[in-house]
Amino acid sequence: MIMYWVAAAVLGIIHLQALLTNIPWKVPIYVTCMLVIGTAYFFNKKSIICISVLGGKWNVLLFGLQLLLLLFYFSIKPSWIYLVPLIVFIGIESIRLGCARKLAALNQENQQFKEQTAHFSETFRIVRSERHDFLKHASAIHFMLENGKNNEAKAYLDELVDGYEETNLSIKGERGTVAGILNQMYRQAKAAGITMVYDFDLPLSTLPLADKHMVTLLGNLLANSIEACEDWQTEHKQEALITLQFYKRSGLFLLICKNNSLPIPTPILDALFQTYGKTTKRNGHEGLGTKMIHDIVSEHHGFLDFVYKEQEFTVKIKFPAIQ
Known part of the structure; x- marks a missing residue:
């Protein structure tokens, strides 16, 4: 990320300094540096920079296009047409940052969806397991009651109800994906x-x-x-x-x-x-x-x-x- 800011700042300084050669007085290079660095700092604080998601190939290609723009200053004498490469440079940078931001959001959304699909599968497994064991639990409680172990039966039933309630809170009336995420978050909170x-x-x-x-x-x-x-x-x-x-x-x-x-x-x-x-x-x-x-x-x-x-x-x- 440091290399990105250094490269972007250097290119920005070159473009802006070339454009400023068209005004009647000479602008010191340190003034141009302050303007560009200040602008970069502002955008860095205002939004997240996640260009790494584009990969090295696309970032190198975009930086290559921006470097080619510098040839403009060697082939044309100073004039206000120097505004064109500056605008193109800003446009390429805007495209880079916009695409990176959207791709990062899509990646996160895709990762979350994969995780929640796994949560849904786990919730379905829990429900099947509870249903499979229901008759076993009922038989155990029936045995305790028949043998006069009422307190043990009550304690066993309370523990059983707590477990079923945890699942039931999340799945009643919900679509599978919604039930999965509610159940997973409930368990995650409980574990914490x-x-x-x-x-x-x-x-x-x-x-x-x-x-x-x-x-x-x-x-x-x-x-x-x-x-x-x-x-x-x-x-x-x-x-x-x-x-x-x-x-x-x-x-x-x-x-x-x-x-x-x-x-x-x-x-x-x-x-x-x-x-x-x-x-x-x-x-x-x-x-x-x-x-x-x-x-x-x-x-x-x-x-x-x-x-x-x-x-x-x-x-x-x-x-x-x-x-």
Whole structure:
């Protein structure tokens, strides 16, 4: 990434300095350097740069095209036509960054979909296993009751119901992909010592979203909540809580996710769900998830709002109830 910024800055300085030779007074090279470096710093802070996803071949090809533009200055005397190679240089760079960003988002979405397919398979396996063992459990309880071991039967039944309830919370009335991700996130939260509560008036599958969009939306929303809760638990040494609510009111589907969270820096909070590269997550994350949530909500003519207050982060999403 350092090499990218160095190469882009050097080319930018050459193009801008050549263009500035057309003005009546001489502009010092250090002024041009400051302008280009300042612009690069601004874009670096504003958005995520992920050109590595394009691969070395395409990056070298694009840089080669940009180097060829320098021949323009050797074949034509200084004039305002020097603006052409500068515009082309900026255009090539915009294409590079735009394609890299879209490809990175597609890669992440594809990876999430593969993971959720695996989760769906695991949920299906769990349901089959529970159904297969049901008669065995019933026989064991019947035996205990026949032999007067009522307390043992009650304890056994309570343990059994807890396990079934965990699965039932996630799968009742849901499509396979939705059931898979809800079940997986419930188990992931439980393994981390986090309380996960699903409060649905109707199945989430009622939402008019394609499976891949449901996977991306729920996956990013709940994964972010779990990670925020893990950090909060580490700091406060208390059990964190995640609540996912879903209901329909006045022609709108409302999806509300609440979770405990450590304080979020204001610059990140202001840009959250709006731009790439803004994330509250640990090192190694690129902030693509929140922007993908925003894009899905916008694509389906929904409305997204969020608020952080008193150690709790709340995301409220509204979708038109279009059947």
